[in-house]
Amino acid sequence: MTAAEIFGLCGAALVGVGVYGLVIAPEPLRKLLAFNLLGGGIFLLFGAVARRGAGAGLGGDPVPQALVITGLVVAVAATALAVALLLRLFEASGDVSLRNDPPPAPEPES
Amino acid sequence: MSLLADLLTIVGVGAGAFFFLAGTVGLLRFPDTLTRLHALTKADNLGLGLIVLGLLPRAGLSGGLKLIVIWALVLLASSSASQLIARVAHRGERER
Amino acid sequence: MSLLFDIVLSLIVVALAVRVIVAEDGFAAVVSFAAYGLLVALAWVRLYAADVSLTEVAISGGLAGMLLIGAASRLRAIDARAAAQRSGRGVRLFAALLSCGVAGGLGLAVLALPDPAPSLAEAAVANLPPTGVGNPVTAVLMAFRATDTLLETVVVVLALVGVWSLAPDRLWGGRPGAREHADPNGPLAFLARVLPPIGVVVAVYLLWAGASEPGGAFQGGAILAATWLLVIMAGLSDAPATHGHGLRWLLVAGPLLFLAVGFAGIWLADAFLAYPTDWAKALIVAVEVAKLLSVAAALGLLLLGPPRRIDTP
Amino acid sequence: MNGFLLFAGSLVLAFVALGLRRVLRGPGDADRMMAVLLLGSGGIAALLLQGVATGMPGVIDVALSLALLAAFASIAFAKAAERAPDEAPGETS
Numbered sequence: 001m002t003a004a005e006i007f008g009l010c011g012a013a014l015v016g017v018g019v020y021g022l023v024i025a026p027e028p029l030r031k032l033l034a035f036n037l038l039g040g041g042i043f044l045l046f047g048a049v050a051r052r053g054a055g056a057g058l059g060g061d062p063v064p065q066a067l068v069i070t071g072l073v074v075a076v077a078a079t080a081l082a083v084a085l086l087l088r089l090f091e092a093s094g095d096v097s098l099r100n101d102p103p104p105a106p107e108p109e110s
Numbered sequence: 111m112s113l114l115a116d117l118l119t120i121v122g123v124g125a126g127a128f129f130f131l132a133g134t135v136g137l138l139r140f141p142d143t144l145t146r147l148h149a150l151t152k153a154d155n156l157g158l159g160l161i162v163l164g165l166l167p168r169a170g171l172s173g174g175l176k177l178i179v180i181w182a183l184v185l186l187a188s189s190s191a192s193q194l195i196a197r198v199a200h201r202g203e204r205e206r
Numbered sequence: 207m208s209l210l211f212d213i214v215l216s217l218i219v220v221a222l223a224v225r226v227i228v229a230e231d232g233f234a235a236v237v238s239f240a241a242y243g244l245l246v247a248l249a250w251v252r253l254y255a256a257d258v259s260l261t262e263v264a265i266s267g268g269l270a271g272m273l274l275i276g277a278a279s280r281l282r283a284i285d286a287r288a289a290a291q292r293s294g295r296g297v298r299l300f301a302a303l304l305s306c307g308v309a310g311g312l313g314l315a316v317l318a319l320p321d322p323a324p325s326l327a328e329a330a331v332a333n334l335p336p337t338g339v340g341n342p343v344t345a346v347l348m349a350f351r352a353t354d355t356l357l358e359t360v361v362v363v364l365a366l367v368g369v370w371s372l373a374p375d376r377l378w379g380g381r382p383g384a385r386e387h388a389d390p391n392g393p394l395a396f397l398a399r400v401l402p403p404i405g406v407v408v409a410v411y412l413l414w415a416g417a418s419e420p421g422g423a424f425q426g427g428a429i430l431a432a433t434w435l436l437v438i439m440a441g442l443s444d445a446p447a448t449h450g451h452g453l454r455w456l457l458v459a460g461p462l463l464f465l466a467v468g469f470a471g472i473w474l475a476d477a478f479l480a481y482p483t484d485w486a487k488a489l490i491v492a493v494e495v496a497k498l499l500s501v502a503a504a505l506g507l508l509l510l511g512p513p514r515r516i517d518t519p
Numbered sequence: 520m521n522g523f524l525l526f527a528g529s530l531v532l533a534f535v536a537l538g539l540r541r542v543l544r545g546p547g548d549a550d551r552m553m554a555v556l557l558l559g560s561g562g563i564a565a566l567l568l569q570g571v572a573t574g575m576p577g578v579i580d581v582a583l584s585l586a587l588l589a590a591f592a593s594i595a596f597a598k599a600a601e602r603a604p605d606e607a608p609g610e611t612s
Contacts, residue, residue: 029278183583256578
């Protein structure tokens with residue numbers, strides 16, 4: 001076993017956990033976290049590939065590493081947008097259910 | 111000289127790891143939020159300080175300075191953060 | 207010996223990820239997620255990707271943690287109601303099978319990666335001298351794949367426009383968030399006075415070190431953004447009004463300068479986003495400085511959320 | 520010697536993992552927030568041991584950033600708890 005393989009498998013497991021959470025979690029915030037776990041798993045897979053591509057005196061291939069940096073910043077921007085949407089929905093309706101059935105009557109905000 | 115430095119590293123890092131163990135034991139054994147917070151912040155920051163001390167002879171001059179700055183920052187941040195957390199916990203307990 | 211470290215670390219990371227999904231309330235899930243992010247930063251160090259690790263620390267340790275903890279405590283009121291809608295047994299079984307399939311397939315792919323691994327490391331190092339920077343990751347971000355980075359800075363601004371457009375019409379251009387107040391002698395105000403100078407120094411240092419060692423504009427920008435938010439949360443400074451021209455120019459300065467340098471490359475160096483050899487390092491550092499400020503402003507405002515109040519004169 | 524440093528790093532990580540198990544169980548939010556504090560000091564210790572043992576450039580800078588940002592999640596937590604004084608944030612759920 002090498003570090004690349006261990007963290008590659010860890011990334012694969014994270015993708016699995018993320019997919020599971022994305023399907024079963026009832027709360028949108030939890031789905032958002034699950035989506036981030038899924039993305040984090042993919043980033044770790046990139047990291048494993050980068051580590052295997054070590055050469056030329058570098059510990060890892062810089063191209064996938066740079067792609068992961070770009071991906072992390074885009075992921076946090078998207079997460080912030082999603083959280084803002086979620087809070088706005090909560091303010092407007094008092095609920096953030098993603099179900100199709102009609103939501104319970106909105107409660108007055110405290 | 112290098113033997114002395116190695117000895118300092120072993121003693122410092124070993125003692126640091128021991129304090130992390132102590133902090134964890136405190137977390138597992140102490141009965142309520144405030145005492146657990148106490149165990150965590152005191153023991154772990156002392157452990158980090160000892161580890162920094164042990165690593166100093168191996169880090170060079172600018173690296174060693176950075177290590178000391180890191181420890182100072184952690185002390186500052188974790189003492190203030192634990193104060194903030196303790197206030198929240200304390201208020202929660204009073205309201206119950 | 208280091209394999210032991212890797213295995214322990216991987217197991218904790220996966221266990222925390224599982225906790226994020228199964229934790230009983232949203233707040234517990236969010237805290238587990240923050241802990242997971244900090245540990246993934248350790249994993250990046252083990253994968254010899256210190257640049258990525260710095261980004262992960264700045265983003266999940268600083269920004270994402272603050273964002274999600276705030277959101278979880280505001281959404282607490284509906285936690286119980288959401289928990290009542292838990293998926294049925296059939297759905298859970300299906301999801302478990304699906305995720306096992308996906309994870310198993312990816313795991314097999316990881317174990318069956320081609321040997322010797324394809325790598326661009328040699329090419330990146332060979333083409334390093336014309337860019338003038340010593341850190342190959344910075345060279346990839348700013349020169350070899352500069353289009354990605356340019357579009358990414360645009361994406362961050364677009365996400366901010368999306369967040370702002372959630373405000374009702376009458377609040378457009380107002381200030382985000384509530385006016386914060388804190389005990390001027392409390393620990394929060396103390397931290398907000400002591401940490402910002404250190405944060406600014408670290409951000410500038412990371413930007414400067416990024417030319418030759420791990421670091422760069424995103425890492426510095428994220429730290430600068432977190433520092434700015436600390437000052438606002440402690441009530442020492444108010445969030446800026448989003449209609450300000452200065453603020454809006456600051457937000458687009460990074461992408462604009464990047465684009466301008468890119469177009470200048472067409473006749474100075476024969477290609478879009480190419481740098482003339484003699485000027486490459488100076489241009490890269492100039493774009494990085496502008497990007498640092500724009501990314502910091504955009505990330506900070508993203509976390510503050512849509513405008514909520516208009517100044518009453 | 521480097522093997523010793525890496526072993527100490529694994530040990531610290533294992534202790535931190537045990538502590539994490541305890542604090543994430545709660546019962547209150549304040550207990551859970553300790554997870555971030557715990558990783559602040561424990562994660563930095565593991566990083567420093569790694570960085571000095573392998574001599575990889577930049578690892579100390581990662582620890583420096585982590586030290587700077589260690590308090591931020593707790594600050595967000597304290598502000599959020601202040602904003603919602605009607606719920607008892609110490610020992611809910």
